Amino acid sequence: MSQPAVVCAQLTRTFSNVTAVNGLNLSVQSGTILAVIGPSGCGKTTLLRLLAGFERPTAGQISIGGRLVAGAGHWLPPDKRQVGMVFQNYALFPHLTVFENVAYGLARLPRAARVAQVQRLLELVGLSAQQGRLPHELSGGQQQRVALARALAPEPAVVLLDEPFSNLDATLRRTMRGEVRSILHATGATAVFVTHDQEEALFLGDQIAVINQGHLEQVGGPEVIFQSPATRFVADFMGTTDFVPGQVVADGLATEIGFLPLQLKLPVGAAVDVAVRADDLHLALDAQAPGQIVARQFLGAQQLYQVRLPSGLVVHSLQPHVQDWLVGAAVRVRLAPGHPLACFQDGERVA
């Protein structure tokens, strides 16, 4: 952990009229996985292509493995950067066998070392038996493992993965997620992967960078990102979040669904939004209560209810599956977070 494997400084990429990446500062520690997450079109794929050297930055710098690769008059083409790339569609060379695909980046090694390295990687991803096959003879999960082995074979300074699981079905996606994580950790590789799936980011990322419209909104560990979102965008993007309006009073915050003993550095009467997740609310049947269940979704172990409050605001609440209430039932809604909630004013965090 001596030095970061990847450093971006004030990285900017502008296309003719769109700024895809805007003044990004980011660093990835050696041996860790950074998940870059954001809605589609937020610039995360451009970031990956800038790192790989398929795009040139408009401004700013990139260092990989302690070496300046782009910016300040320097430019290293992709083949000199020591980056491994795993594409969304894997981009396996269709005319080469599994073995040849993995060996492709090892052309400079002597033959014996090359064979040994390919065998080692194929063993790691569990495809030694398939080494003579052509890509189209493999299943989706196998193709992905070949793509990963191929990217890891030259022992790059960083592996870049572009939406690596989006082509797999749900069950396989879950299995592959675990496998990819253990393969990456087993090789001690540094990885940057982009995704729009928060569950994937929380599971795989040692660190998570949330990007919106080319801006870095927040970077941090999964728990920090989830529990302590820095901006309203992050709170909204990570998890099912409702924003309940609140008003600063003398000793805390008053909301439609309860009082919060939060001390904000804001004048009394100021309006804020409180980020409330579905597990922060307590529901109870009460014929006199003003809340009304408007929809419910059975998730197996839990029920997800949507409740309309008198103000018209609809909030989400997760309940154990045995709480089996009908749509239309009147319920009392109460804030019961058990932990501090994040508050925002004009999209910025105030508590």
Add this chain to the structure above:
Amino acid sequence: MGTWLSQVPRSALTAEAALWLAAALVVALVLLPTLYLGLRAVEGGPAAWSQLLRPRVLATLGHTLALAGAVTLCSALLAVPLAWLTTRTDLPLRRWWSVLLPLPLVIPSYVGAYLFASALGPRGLLQQALEGPFGVTRLPDLYGFPGATLTLTLLTYPYLLLGLRAALLQHDPALEEASRSLGVTPWQTFRRVTLPLLRPALGAGGLLVALYALRDFGAVAIMRYDTLTRAIYVQYRTFDRSGTAVLALALVALTLGLVVFEARWRGRSSIARVGPGTSRPPLRVALGRWRWPALLFCAAVVAVSLVLPAGVLVFWLVRGLRAGENLPAIGLSAWHSLAASGLGALATLLAALPIAFLAARRPGRLTRWLERLTYALFALPGVVVALALVFFGANFLPGLYQTLPMLVAAYIILFLPQAVGAVRAALLQVQPQHAEVARSLGRGPLAVLWTITLPLMRPGLVAGAALVFLTIMKELPATLILAPLGYKTLATGMWSAVSEAFFAQAAAPALLIIVLSSVPLALLQFGERNQSP
């Protein structure tokens, strides 16, 4: 980590510079005839230019445009249903039709026109056959516009057909399935999904057909229809080189207009396939009671465009043999044809590589015009290119005059557009990610080209080479003028036999040309089966 990845900073610009340099050299070669024309036209002064306004010349321009328009329209009317029937329906004998239908490509226009005229023209074979039983002494006059349109349509619709078939085979069938599942009828699906997706193929194929009609000399000469190429040839025979040059430049201007028109029409539609969808065999439309009319349609096209000319050729050959005419030994000229066409196809393909790469992978204003320029020059008639090279060779490179390299240079100039089109199409089939992955695995641009891009392009490259090969095999005027002394090919041998009215002697090399150039085409069509799962 990564100790063996080279740390040597080698300029990445060298490969890029080499690419542009190669493209520039090719463009310089291709521009040579036009520069010669320009020089000659300027020498001629206002007198040479004023002839453009003569009523006769204006009428010729009108004829040329009318012919190009009619041939393109008729070809599309044949090619679109044929392509769809042979790829997307349960038409019986599909495999056979897909082999037979493109075959008219191998018939040179002068041979085709001659055969159609002798079969369908006044006192032709059809009229003779009808005279006995039915007493028919006159058929509608074939000569002029109808004959030229008929001949050129039947010989050039395969250009459109091949492109459309390739596009139909390449499309993700899921698009049509999605349309059907949205409750849209097969016909509406064809009109609203398939046809718009075919727009690039229609544009590119239609452009090839129209350019073929614009530059053709053989068919219009035999069908006695006055177009620009014929006027150029007549003018050239009067030794008025400036006048010739002005007319030829007018032809180039016409084609430039056509190329720009096609680019506008094609719009910004991209043919790159989105998404990873593995290709599956398409949903075949059941023709039901339409299957017999469809079958009849295919059979009729094959009968008129292929069986009729081939039959007439065989008829001449047999009649000559019966009459005891001496047939020339054609072994040597067959070898000459193969060698010249093979060399020409290889050289043309190599020349097309840098331009196609720039056009497909470095999209921009400059590369777009580079590509259009190569298409525009497709309009240069073979006779003009050959004369320009003769002039240039005689003055600057006397050592190369009437040598094989000079002939090959003419072939490059004449057939570069075909090759660029094919290479570009092959390149667009290769996902850019493959090259990107290879680059990030530490290989330089040239290594990636050699180990990844070219192997993946191979099917398309082979197809392109085959197409150029058989076009060269048919080429007449440039071969006639530029071939080394005594270097007789099948085409030139046949031409001299036809001009001396030795029909039986012309029939043998003509048949051989058709057979030899059918081989690669047939192989390509059968190859489709192995590629599509």
